[in-house]
Amino acid sequence: xxxTRMEAFSDGVIAILIxxxxxxxxxxxxxxxxALRPLWPxxxxxxxxxxxxxxxxxxxxxxxxAVDHVNGRxxxxxxxxxxxxxxxxxxxxxxxxxxxxxxPVALYGTVLLLAAIAYYILTRALIAxxxxxxxxxxxxxxxxxxxxxxxxxxxxxxxSFLSAWSAFALYVVVAVMWFTPDPRIEKKIAQ
Amino acid sequence: xxxTRMEAFSDGVIAILIxxxxxxxxxxxxxxxxALRPLWPxxxxxxxxxxxxxxxxxxxxxxxxAVDHVNGRxxxxxxxxxxxxxxxxxxxxxxxxxxxxxxPVALYGTVLLLAAIAYYILTRALIAxxxxxxxxxxxxxxxxxxxxxxxxxxxxxxxSFLSAWSAFALYVVVAVMWFTPDPRIEKKIAQ
Amino acid sequence: xxxTRMEAFSDGVIAILIxxxxxxxxxxxxxxxxALRPLWPxxxxxxxxxxxxxxxxxxxxxxxxAVDHVNGRxxxxxxxxxxxxxxxxxxxxxxxxxxxxxxPVALYGTVLLLAAIAYYILTRALIAxxxxxxxxxxxxxxxxxxxxxxxxxxxxxxxSFLSAWSAFALYVVVAVMWFTPDPRIEKKIAQ
Amino acid sequence: xxxTRMEAFSDGVIAILIxxxxxxxxxxxxxxxxALRPLWPxxxxxxxxxxxxxxxxxxxxxxxxAVDHVNGRxxxxxxxxxxxxxxxxxxxxxxxxxxxxxxPVALYGTVLLLAAIAYYILTRALIAxxxxxxxxxxxxxxxxxxxxxxxxxxxxxxxSFLSAWSAFALYVVVAVMWFTPDPRIEKKIAQ
Numbered sequence: 001x002x003x004t005r006m007e008a009f010s011d012g013v014i015a016i017l018i019x020x021x022x023x024x025x026x027x028x029x030x031x032x033x034x035a036l037r038p039l040w041p042x043x044x045x046x047x048x049x050x051x052x053x054x055x056x057x058x059x060x061x062x063x064x065x066a067v068d069h070v071n072g073r074x075x076x077x078x079x080x081x082x083x084x085x086x087x088x089x090x091x092x093x094x095x096x097x098x099x100x101x102x103x104p105v106a107l108y109g110t111v112l113l114l115a116a117i118a119y120y121i122l123t124r125a126l127i128a129x130x131x132x133x134x135x136x137x138x139x140x141x142x143x144x145x146x147x148x149x150x151x152x153x154x155x156x157x158x159x160s161f162l163s164a165w166s167a168f169a170l171y172v173v174v175a176v177m178w179f180t181p182d183p184r185i186e187k188k189i190a191q
Numbered sequence: 192x193x194x195t196r197m198e199a200f201s202d203g204v205i206a207i208l209i210x211x212x213x214x215x216x217x218x219x220x221x222x223x224x225x226a227l228r229p230l231w232p233x234x235x236x237x238x239x240x241x242x243x244x245x246x247x248x249x250x251x252x253x254x255x256x257a258v259d260h261v262n263g264r265x266x267x268x269x270x271x272x273x274x275x276x277x278x279x280x281x282x283x284x285x286x287x288x289x290x291x292x293x294x295p296v297a298l299y300g301t302v303l304l305l306a307a308i309a310y311y312i313l314t315r316a317l318i319a320x321x322x323x324x325x326x327x328x329x330x331x332x333x334x335x336x337x338x339x340x341x342x343x344x345x346x347x348x349x350x351s352f353l354s355a356w357s358a359f360a361l362y363v364v365v366a367v368m369w370f371t372p373d374p375r376i377e378k379k380i381a382q
Numbered sequence: 383x384x385x386t387r388m389e390a391f392s393d394g395v396i397a398i399l400i401x402x403x404x405x406x407x408x409x410x411x412x413x414x415x416x417a418l419r420p421l422w423p424x425x426x427x428x429x430x431x432x433x434x435x436x437x438x439x440x441x442x443x444x445x446x447x448a449v450d451h452v453n454g455r456x457x458x459x460x461x462x463x464x465x466x467x468x469x470x471x472x473x474x475x476x477x478x479x480x481x482x483x484x485x486p487v488a489l490y491g492t493v494l495l496l497a498a499i500a501y502y503i504l505t506r507a508l509i510a511x512x513x514x515x516x517x518x519x520x521x522x523x524x525x526x527x528x529x530x531x532x533x534x535x536x537x538x539x540x541x542s543f544l545s546a547w548s549a550f551a552l553y554v555v556v557a558v559m560w561f562t563p564d565p566r567i568e569k570k571i572a573q
Numbered sequence: 574x575x576x577t578r579m580e581a582f583s584d585g586v587i588a589i590l591i592x593x594x595x596x597x598x599x600x601x602x603x604x605x606x607x608a609l610r611p612l613w614p615x616x617x618x619x620x621x622x623x624x625x626x627x628x629x630x631x632x633x634x635x636x637x638x639a640v641d642h643v644n645g646r647x648x649x650x651x652x653x654x655x656x657x658x659x660x661x662x663x664x665x666x667x668x669x670x671x672x673x674x675x676x677p678v679a680l681y682g683t684v685l686l687l688a689a690i691a692y693y694i695l696t697r698a699l700i701a702x703x704x705x706x707x708x709x710x711x712x713x714x715x716x717x718x719x720x721x722x723x724x725x726x727x728x729x730x731x732x733s734f735l736s737a738w739s740a741f742a743l744y745v746v747v748a749v750m751w752f753t754p755d756p757r758i759e760k761k762i763a764q
Contacts, residue, residue, distance in 0.1 A: 005198055005252050007578055012206030012394075015585030019593055020210055022659050024218075027597075027666035031674035050659070054652040058645065061578050072249070076370070079245040086213050086241070093218035101222035179649070196389055196443050203397030203585075211401055215409075263440065267561070270436040277404050277432070284409035292413035387580055387634050394588030402592055406600075454631065458752070461627040468595050468623070475600035483604035 001070050006078055007061075013082045014057045017089055021046055024093045042096035045108075048171065049092040052112065055178045056085060056119070066136040067126055077118070077125040084115035105167050106160035112171065113153035120146055149174050192262065194255050197269055204273045205248045208280055212237055215284045233287035236299075239362065240283040243303065246369045247276060247310070257327040258317055268309070268316040275306035296358050297351035303362065304344035311337055340365050383452050388460055389443075395464045396439045399471055403428055406475045424478035427490075430553065431474040434494065437560045438467060438501070448518040449508055459500070459507040466497035487549050488542035494553065495535035502528055531556050574643050579651055580634075586655045587630045590662055594619055597666045615669035618681075621744065622665040625685065628751045629658060629692070639709040640699055650691070650698040657688035678740050679733035685744065686726035693719055722747050 024042055028035035070078075091111045095104040123146070127137045152170050160167040215233055219226035261269075282302045286295040314337070318328045347361035406424055410417035452460075473493045477486040505528070509519045538552040597615055601608035643651075664684045668677040696719070700710045729743040 001252075001256060005202060008199060008581060009202045009206055009248060011578060011582045012203055012585055013210055015582055016207055016210040016589055018655075019586060019589040019659055020214065022662060023214075023593065023596075025660075025663045027663060027670050029670065031667075031671035031676050033676050036680075047656075050656055054649070057582060058648050058652070061574075061648070062645075065574060072253075075249050075252070076245070079249070082209075083238075083241055086210055087216075089213060090216045090218060094222075097218050097220065098222035103222050103224050107227075192443075192447060196393060199390060200393045200397055200439060203394055204401060207398055207401040211405065214405075263444075266440050266443070267436070270440070273400075274429075274432055277401055278407075280401075280404060281407045281409060285413075288409050288411065289413035294413050294415050298418075383634075383638060387584060390581060391584045391588055391630060394585055395592055398589055398592040402596065405596075454635075457631050457634070458627070461631070464591075465620075465623055468592055469598075471595060472598045472600060476604075479600050479602065480604035485604050485606050489609075 003064050003067055003070055006070055006075060007064055010060055010078060010082060011057070014053055014060075014085065017085060018050060018053050021049055021089045021092055024089070024096065041099045042093075045092045045096035045100075048168075048175065049088050051175050051179075052171075053085065053088065055175065056081075056115070059119070059178065063123065063126070063136075063140075066134075066139050068130065070126075071129055074122070074125045074129060077122040081115060081118040081122050084111055084118050087111045088115075100164050100168060102161045102164045105164040106157050109153050109157040109160060109167060109171060112174075113150065113157065116146065116150050116153060120150065145177060149177070192260055194258055194261055197261055197266060198252075198255055201251055201269060201273060202248070205244055205251075205276065208276060209241060209244050212240055212280045212283055215280070215287065232290045233284075236283045236287035236291075239359075239366065240279050242366050242370075243362075244276065244279065246366065247272075247306070250310070250369065254314065254317070254327075254331075257325075257330050259321065261317075262320055265313070265316045265320060268313040272306060272309040272313050275302055275309050278302045279306075291355050291359060293352045293355045296355040297348050300344050300348040300351060300358060300362060303365075304341065304348065307337065307341050307344060311341065336368060340368070385446050385449055385452055388452055388457060389446055392442055392460060392464060393439070396435055396442075396467065399467060400432060400435050403431055403471045403474055406471070406478065423481045424475075427474045427478035427482075430550075430557065431470050433557050433561075434553075435467065435470065437557065438463075438497070441501070441560065445505065445508070445518075445522075448516075448521050450512065452508075453511055456504070456507045456511060459504040463497060463500040463504050466493055466500050469493045470497075482546050482550060484543045484546045487546040488539050491535050491539040491542060491549060491553060494556075495532065495539065498528065498532050498535060502532065527559060531559070576637050576640055576643055579643055579648060580637055583633055583651060583655060584630070587626055587633075587658065590658060591623060591626050594622055594662045594665055597662070597669065614672045615666075618665045618669035618673075621741075621748065622661050624748050624752075625744075626658065626661065628748065629654075629688070632692070632751065636696065636699070636709075636713075639707075639712050641703065643699075644702055647695070647698045647702060650695040654688060654691040654695050657684055657691050660684045661688075673737050673741060675734045675737045678737040679730050682726050682730040682733060682740060682744060685747075686723065686730065689719065689723050689726060693723065718750060722750070 025039060025046060028039070088111060091104065091108040095101075095108045098104045120143070123140055123143065127134070127140065130136045152174050156167040156170040159170065216230060216237060219230070279302060282295065282299040286292075286299045289295045311334070314331055314334065318325070318331065321327045343361050343365050347358040350361065351358040407421060407428060410421070470493060473486065473490040477483075477490045480486045502525070505522055505525065509516070509522065512518045534552050534556050538549040541552065542549040598612060598619060601612070661684060664677065664681040668674075668681045671677045693716070696713055696716065700707070700713065703709045725743050725747050729740040732743065733740040
C-alpha cells in the first residue's frame with residue numbers, strides 16, 4: 001500500500017481543522033475597532049493552534065517523505081493522531097472564550113499531550129514496518145524533541161492550575177522548538 | 192477511467208464529515224470542568240462516529256487498492272455511499288443531544304444500515320466491472336463480515352426501542368469487528 | 383499546465399459544498415420521531431442538491447478525462463462554475479426552510495441555470511483550447527443535453543410563480559436526464 | 574521534497590475558505606424576495622472575497638508550476654500565506670454585516686495587504702531555493718504587479734477612514750489587475 005491516500009486524507013483533515021477554528025472568530029455586530037477587542041483571546045488561541053496544526057502537518061509531511069509503504073496498523077495509528085488533532089478546535093474555542101482560565105488551558109495541553117503521544121505511536125508503527133535498519137529509523141533516531149515535548153506537556157497540564165500563563169508559555173516553548181521542520185529527516189533524504 | 196478522482200473526492204467528503212461532527216462539541220461558556228460534564232453523550236457519540244467513518248475510509252482505501260478502473264455506475268454507487276455517510280453528523284448530533292434515547296439510536300443504526308448496504312452495492316458494482324475471476328472478486332469472497340454487519344444493524348434498529356443501550360452495544364460490536372482492515376485484500380495484493 | 387490541481391481544487395470545493403449543506407439539517411432538541419417531521423422539506427431539498435452536485439462532479443470528472451492541458455482562461459471558467467455551485471447550499475437552505483415557496487424555488491432554479499451556463503462556458507473554453515478536431519470536441523458534439531437543461535431551467539424559473547411544485551418537477555426531470563454520466567465521452571475515450 | 578503535498582494542502586485550505594464564507598449568507602426565514610434585500614452587502618463582500626481567493630489559488634498554481642522542489646522554509650512561508658488568507662472569511666463577514674463601514678473595510682484591506690506581503694515572501698523563499706538564474710526567477714522578474722498591489726492596499730487602508738467606498742474601489746482595481754493569471758510564467762514554461 002502506498003502512502004498517497006493516507007497523505008491526502010491527513011492533508012484534508014488538517015486543512016479543515018485549521019479553517020474550522022476560524023469560525024470561532026465571530027464577526028461583531030458593531031463596526032468599531034472597540035468591538036474587536038473582546039476577540040483578542042479567541043484570536044490568540046487561534047494563532048497558537050494554527051501554528052501547532054501547521055507543525056503537525058509539516059512534520060507529518062517530513063515523516064512520510066522517508067516512508068515507502070503503509071499497512072492497516074499505520075492507517076489506524078494515523079487516524080488515532082487525527083482524532084486528537086480533531087479536538088483542537090474545541091479546546092481552542094474553550095480556552096479562547098474563557099480568557100485562558102486554568103481548566104481550559106489544562107485541557108488544551110492534555111489534548112496536545114495525547115496528540116504528541118499519538119504521533120510517537122505513529123512513528124513507532126512506521127519504524128516497526130520498515131525495520132530498525134531503515135532510513136526512517138536512523139532519521140528519527142532517539143527522537144529527543146518528541147520526548148521533550150511530551151515531558152513539557154505533562155508538566156504544563158498540572159502547572160495550569162497554579163499559573164495558566166506559565167502553562168501557556170510552555171506550549172509556546174514547544175511550538176518554537178518544533179517550528180523548524182526536523183532537519184534529521186531532510187538530511188537523511190538528501191544523502 | 193482511473194480511480195484517482197473518485198478516491199480524492201471520497202477522501203475529501205469523509206475528511207469533512209469527520210471534522211464537521213466536532214462542531215457539535217460546543218465550547219461551554221464557563222471554564223469549570225463541571226461545565227464539560229453535559230457534553231459527555233455528545234463526545235461519546237462523536238467517538239463512535241469517528242471510528243465508523245475511519246472504518247469506512249480505511250475499507251474504501253483497501254477496496255480500491257484492488258481496483259484498476261471505474262465506470263459511471265461505480266461513480267454513482269460511490270456517491271450513494273457518500274450520501275448515507277453524509278447523514279452521520281446529523282444522526283450523531285441527534286443521538287448525543289438526546290442522551291441515547293430510543294428513536295435517535297434507532298435512526299443512527301438505520302443510517303449505518305443503509306451505508307452498509309450502499310457499501311455492499313459498491314462492492315458488487317466493482318466486481319461486475321472487473322469480473323468474477325478478478326483479484327478483487329476472490330479477495331472479497333463471500334463477504335461474511337459485510338453480511339454479518341447488515342444483519343446486526345437490522346437487529347439493533349428495532350432493539351433500540353426495547354433497550355437503546357443494547358442497540359448501542361451492537362454498534363460497538365460491529366465497529367470492533369471491522370476495526371482491523373480486511374486482511375483478505377491485503378493478502379491477495381501481497382501475492 | 384496539467385489538469386491535476388484544477389481537478390483537486392474542484393473536488394475539494396464540491397466535496398465541501400455537499401457536506402456543508404447537511405449542516406442545515408439541525409438535530410431537533412426532542413428525541414421523538416415527531417420532532418423529525420418538520421425537517422422533511424429541508425431533507426428533500428438536501429437530497430435534490432446532493433444529486434445535482436453529484437451530477438456536476440461526475441460530469442466534470444468525465445469532461446476532464448478527455449482533456450490534456452488547461453490555461454488561465456479555463457481556470458477562471460472553472461472558478462466561475464464553482465462560484466454558482468457555491469451558492470447552492472444557500473438556495474437549498476432557503477427553499478427547504480420555506481417549504482418550497484415560489485420565490486425560493488425560482489432562485490434555486492436561477493442558480494442552477496447560471497451553473498449550467500457556466501458549465502457550458504467551461505466546455506467551450508476547453509474546446510477552444512483543444513481545437514474543433516479534438517477528441518473532446520467530437521465527444522461533446524452538439525451538447526444537446528446541456529442545451530435542453532438550460533432551456534428547462536429557463537422555463538422552470540418563471541413557472542415557479544405559477545406552480546412551485548411544477549418547477550420542482552422540472553428540476554427533477556433535469557436531474558434524472560443527467561443521472562447517467564455522459565456515455566459519449568466514455569465511448570470516445572474507449573475508442 | 575516535491576511540491577505535491579504543499580499544493581494539495583493549499584488547495585484544501587483555499588477550497589474550504591471559499592466555501593466557509595458562503596455560510597455567512599444565512600437563508601432568511603421568510604420566502605419573499607424582499608427578505609433577500611438585507612443580504613446584498615454580505616453577498617457583495619462574498620463575491621469580492623471569492624474573486625480574491627480565486628486569484629490567490631490561480632497565482633499559487635502558476636507559481637508552483639515553475640517550481641521543482643521545496644524545503645522547510647518554503648513550507649512555512651506557505652503556511653504564513655494561508656494564515657492571512659484564513660482570516661478573509663472573518664473580515665468578509667465583518668465588512669458585509671456592517672455595510673462597508675470604515676473600520677471593517679480598513680481591516681479587510683489590512684488582511685489583504687498582509688496576505689500580499691506573505692505571497693511576496695513565499696516568492697522570495699522559492700527564488701532563494703532555486704537560484705537567481707532559475708526559470709522561476711526570470712519568470713517572476715521585477716514582480717511589478719505584486720509591488721503595485723502592496724502599494725494600493727497600503728493606500729486603501731488609511732483611505733477607508735475618509736471614504737470606505739473609495740478604498741473598496743481600490744480593492745476592485747487590484748482584483749481586476751490580477752484577474753488574468755500571470756502570463757510571464759505561462760510564457761516562460763511554454764518556452
